[in-house]
Amino acid sequence: MPPMNDWLTQPGLTHFLVVSGILFSLGVFAIITRRNAVMVLMGIELILNAANINFVAFSRFTTGTFDGQVIAVFVIILAAAEAAIALAIVLNIYQMFNTVNVDEINQLRD
């Protein structure tokens, strides 16, 4: 590792990875602690964004190809599909239980 001062003033691969690591941890925290299902979804979106930063950062700094960016496009596509399906399920749960708190929903049948 270069000297500390140099390291701080020149953002490299590690800086982006650290940002993504912290963002990932925040998303995990949201998923663990929030009771509202929509908040859990927001945590998942944070985690997907953290993963995407990693893909693009590695694409620029280590592989030097477009593969990482293409994978990031697929991640965004899947995130869109996941958000639509998950919110439809959340709406259905709300109609059935009149709540979206994930710790109060404990039966699958009607």
Added chain:
Amino acid sequence: MELTTIVFYVFAAITLIAGAIVVFSRSIVYSAFALLFAFFGVAGLYVLLMADFLAVTQLMIYVGAILVLLIFGVMLTTRVIDVQMRTGTIHVLPALLIVAALAGVLVHVLVSTDWKVLPELFTPEETAPQIGTALLTTYVLPFEVASVILLVALIGAAMIARRERKV
């Protein structure tokens, strides 16, 4: 200090502070709007990583579509009349410990690893044509599968959300 360095720290700060507000805010509406800034900050990081097409895609799909969906979800599942916009949290302290340990391990591993960084950084002139070519040549099978998945998700979401309830 170079301009890109300052811009990096600005966008990293926007992303992380907004992410922290998303996670720690008591009001779900504040969380939803903080998520907008988190997505915006990530788009800025993409620009710094020379991924301009991805940055625009991020803004259009995350901010334009997913966030609007989430806000619809908030509005449709929260009793606005009762002003019950606050969301409860459970086992915060153990989660805080575990997540702090996770973040510490992650950051330590990421900083201490000796990454094989290219001597010449990957700086493409333009990204959209290359990504389009890659999608239709190397990645044509995942591309088609993704389109089927989107179709299935669209139909499935409409079916699930509109299912008639037998009273």
